Amino acid sequence: MSSFYEELEKRGEELGMAREEMALYAAKRQGEFTVEDYRRLPDEVRAELIDGELIYMEAPGYTHQELIMELSVELVNYIRANKGACRVVQSPLDVQLDCDDRTMVQPDLIVICDEKKIVRKGIYGAPDLCIEILSPSTRKKDCTLKVQKYMNAGVREYWIVDPDKKAVITYRFEGEDIPGISMYTFQDKVPVGIFEGSLEIDFQEILGRLRFC
Structure with missing residues (x-):
């Protein structure tokens, strides 16, 4: 069982x-x-x-949720300052990733720039950016299965944020036969690829505000 x-x-x-x-x-x-x-x-x-x-899926811990909040603020502030049309949404939100009846995921944080994909029950199709905050129960799924699922579905960019190792892995799928993979630490500024790097999220600054539990 x-x-x-x-x-x-x-x-x-x-x-x-x-x-x-x-x-x-x-x-x-x-x-x-x-x-x-x-x-x-x-x-x-x-x-x-x-x-x-x-x-x-087990309920997330405190640091997990605080990281989602910090990243949401950075993304929302940038989009509003630049009068962008993209929207930032936190989990729980149903994302019918493949537009079929076999897959429904709940990424920790998404950026969606195509409003036609926003439906009453959630998102129908691939978000532009998906971010997953690793926890012990989701590590294997987020680092293996979801990389392939997000790439195949047409997600433009995928971040894996690891609070235990204080690391960030970014995948850029857009326009690439092989994903562009970059690795960062919580001492770095991480560029957001869907915004062509015009937004860099300062993880060292975020780290200074986090409480680890």
């Missing part, structure tokens, strides 16, 4: 799920789940759907 099933079984009664509802999930194998199955989950169960597999 996968960690997703274990969590659902453990918390099902606590969340008021009927045994019949839980049985619907137990009847399917990983790889067979759809967006409809994903949307039936109780609000209290955080999960992502990737290629038909439901993946349980």
